[in-house]
Amino acid sequence: MTVLTTERLILRDWTDDPTDLARIYDIYSRPEISRYLGAAPGLPMTNPAQAAERLRSWQERHAADGGRYGTWAIEVRETGQVVGTALLKPLPGRDEAVRTDDIEVGWHLHPDAWGNGYATEAARAAVAREFAAGAREIYAVVSSGNEPSMAVARRLGMTHVGQRSDWYGGELLETFVLRAPDA
Template identity: 65%
Template structure:
């Protein structure tokens, strides 16, 4: 199902179709992707782990409520999936509880780095959130992830320093953008 579209991308739900599962595995099994994502299930170790990952995302999407999710970014011109964009409530220091703070985020396959896809998809997610009345959006980035910090800045987000409010207290570079 299409969630939204941008000039070059279709943002849609991840599926359990073989092409999607292959791309999830190929992206999230890579150390250069997983190193900045503090998730115990990363990097993926077996191709079968991709289906479990997509099922986990579907369950999370159902729990987030309308308008939020973890979605595939697909190029319009050739249908290739370039990565993941997310718009969702962040877990707090107690990771079992979601906060009211809304996060925009992105994870791209290395073959799609440097083409502006993260900025384009994230901009669409931010516009979607603001149109729905969300007052401010956060991006949280692992220290040292200069590429993702650059995306946050291109989105017009202001750096507000390292914070430990979310994701179990992990120290993260934090960026904020308020609705115009």
């Protein structure tokens, strides 16, 4: 299901189609991606079957969200190539089983898609949608050293507010915030 469209991109639900599962595996088996995803279990992926497990976990995470939040495939409109993942979701707290009221925007792009502005374009669309739904502020949390993702947050107009450990089990993360235009 298409969730959002931009000039160049379609953000849509990941599916259990073999092509999508292969791309999930290709993205999340790469150390250059997984090293910035903290202590996420099962990363980097080492077996293609893990892609279906990851997809199920995303679907379960967002099942009760009524379509407002998600972990979506970023597809290039012109080619149909999936270049990565965009996410919009409530941040998990120090106890990762507990969702906070803080909303996160995030992106994970395949290295062959880096440098094209896709992360910024996809995140900008997700942020606009969430502000239209009534959010007052949105966070991006980035592992220290992940300069490209910090640059995306800055391009989105987000303000760096330092390191925080409020989320993801207390992991210390570079934190960026963007407040709604009318806030």
